[in-house]
Amino acid sequence: MAFRGLASWRVARRSSGLGARWMSTWWRSVEPAPKDPILGVTDAFLADPSPNKVNVGVGAYRDDNGKPVVLECVRKVERRIAGNLNMEYLPMGGSVKMVEETLKLAYGENAEFINDKRIAAVQSLSGTGACRLFADFQKRFRPDSQIYIPVPTWANHHNIWRDAEVPQRTFHYYHPESRGLDFAALMDDIKNAPNGSFFLLHACAHNPTGVDPSEEQWREISYQFKAKGHFAFFDMAYQGFASGDPERDAKSIRIFLDDGHLIGIAQSYAKNMGLYGQRVGCLSLLCEDEKQAVAVKSQLQQLARPMYSNPPVHGALIVSTILGDPELKKIWLKEVKVMADRIIGMRTALRENIEKLGSPLSWEHVTNQIGMFCYSGMTPEQVDRLRNEFHIYMTRNGRISMAGVTTGNVSYLANAIHEVTKSA
Numbered sequence: 395m396a397f398r399g400l401a402s403w404r405v406a407r408r409s410s411g412l413g414a415r416w417m418s419t420w421w422r423s424v425e426p427a428p429k430d431p432i433l434g435v436t437d438a439f440l441a442d443p444s445p446n447k448v449n450v451g452v453g454a455y456r457d458d459n460g461k462p463v464v465l466e467c468v469r470k471v472e473r474r475i476a477g478n479l480n481m482e483y484l485p486m487g488g489s490v491k492m493v494e495e496t497l498k499l500a501y502g503e504n505a506e507f508i509n510d511k512r513i514a515a516v517q518s519l520s521g522t523g524a525c526r527l528f529a530d531f532q533k534r535f536r537p538d539s540q541i542y543i544p545v546p547t548w549a550n551h552h553n554i555w556r557d558a559e560v561p562q563r564t565f566h567y568y569h570p571e572s573r574g575l576d577f578a579a580l581m582d583d584i585k586n587a588p589n590g591s592f593f594l595l596h597a598c599a600h601n602p603t604g605v606d607p608s609e610e611q612w613r614e615i616s617y618q619f620k621a622k623g624h625f626a627f628f629d630m631a632y633q634g635f636a637s638g639d640p641e642r643d644a645k646s647i648r649i650f651l652d653d654g655h656l657i658g659i660a661q662s663y664a665k666n667m668g669l670y671g672q673r674v675g676c677l678s679l680l681c682e683d684e685k686q687a688v689a690v691k692s693q694l695q696q697l698a699r700p701m702y703s704n705p706p707v708h709g710a711l712i713v714s715t716i717l718g719d720p721e722l723k724k725i726w727l728k729e730v731k732v733m734a735d736r737i738i739g740m741r742t743a744l745r746e747n748i749e750k751l752g753s754p755l756s757w758e759h760v761t762n763q764i765g766m767f768c769y770s771g772m773t774p775e776q777v778d779r780l781r782n783e784f785h786i787y788m789t790r791n792g793r794i795s796m797a798g799v800t801t802g803n804v805s806y807l808a809n810a811i812h813e814v815t816k817s818a
């Protein structure tokens with residue numbers, strides 16, 4: 395009886411079409427989301443059949459043949475762990491060993507804070523995950539706070555704090571005319587922000603501008619933060635990519651630590667270990683004492699648990715193995731330098747190539763800026779022409795991912811840039 399009842403219900407549903415309609419109605423009004431300004435560029439690049447196409451959009455390192463790179467130190471670890479990897483859950487806070495090694499990179503090999511267990515730290519889903527976890531933590535424990543974000547910044551920073559429902563304010567950073575830092579305006583904004591404000595700072599290799607404060611300027615920023623009681627949250631997605639030396643690239647953080655700040659840091663191994671798709675990073679918050687650190691870590695874990703429960707194991711094992719083995723670490727440091735140096739070489743080549751064509755504009759900033767990106771100063775319309783006429787893909791803010799420039803495409807790129815900018 396029951397079976398016949400079910401069957402006739404199915405027939406009735408099919409003939410009326412009611413069930414199908416009812417099932418799909420609630421999301422019928424959902425509109426397509428706007429394309430991501432960075433990852434959307436990759437989609438467009440992949441869809442372009444042109445043999446001449448060039449992708450200088452997403453910040454992902456390529457070798458001089460334009461190919462993605464798996465670092466030698468990573469390959470060695472992969473061979474070592476092949477077949478020995480157990481697939482158990484990591485704890486909610488991730489790999490303790492990976493986190494410990496990661497903290498040393500940011501806070502210093504022998505940092506007292508690590509020994510004193512004053513840092514609350516968890517493995518995160520790369521830098522994005524670390525920023526998001528922090529934003530959620532900020533919302534939960536300082537619900538009335540805002541975040542000051544530099545202009546410009548990595549587009550996803552806005553999404554992260556928006557989705558965490560933390561109101562955003564901005565502070566001056568880039569000076570379009572000089573294509574450098576607007577230090578005076580930046581300092582004014584720090585001074586004028588209410589005491590105890592939260593600021594998002596890029597620790598090095600600022601994305602998208604490639605413009606970092608000098609050491610002296612970092613000292614002044616740190617001093618002013620102290621005077622105002624501001625909280626600094628550092629996004630350090632490019633440690634090693636500014637100078638080629640991760641230790642040197644941690645200077646901004648070390649200055650803040652020397653001045654006695656309690657800070658937060660988002661770290662990522664996407665770029666400096668080439669572990670883009672492994673999603674391995676770390677969120678840390680320096681606390682006053684161990685007791686506070688234990689409490690903060692437990693809250694970070696509680697935020698992670700309903701979101702993704704615990705982070706993935708594979709990338710964390712790669713990182714902890716490399717950093718825990720002096721030989722492998724040496725290879726890694728060399729490889730970071732090779733990547734940074736190739737980018738620096740491409741900056742010179744791009745600038746020389748554009749200048750050789752007789753460009754009436756100054757291209758000094760191409761070599762003055764550092765890290766993975768060149769903030770070219772090109773307008774969205776010029777960027778559109780590059781895409782439509784030359785099959786060259788970059789973000790519409792004129793950011794060029796120097797990691798996508800090679801000896802094979804630099805003159806094509808320079809020529810196209812000259813064509814769209816020469817009459818500006």
Ligand code: LMR
Binds near residue numbers: 432433454548
């Ligand atoms: C970028 O800025 O291109 C990278 O950080 C990749 C990303 O996720 O946006």
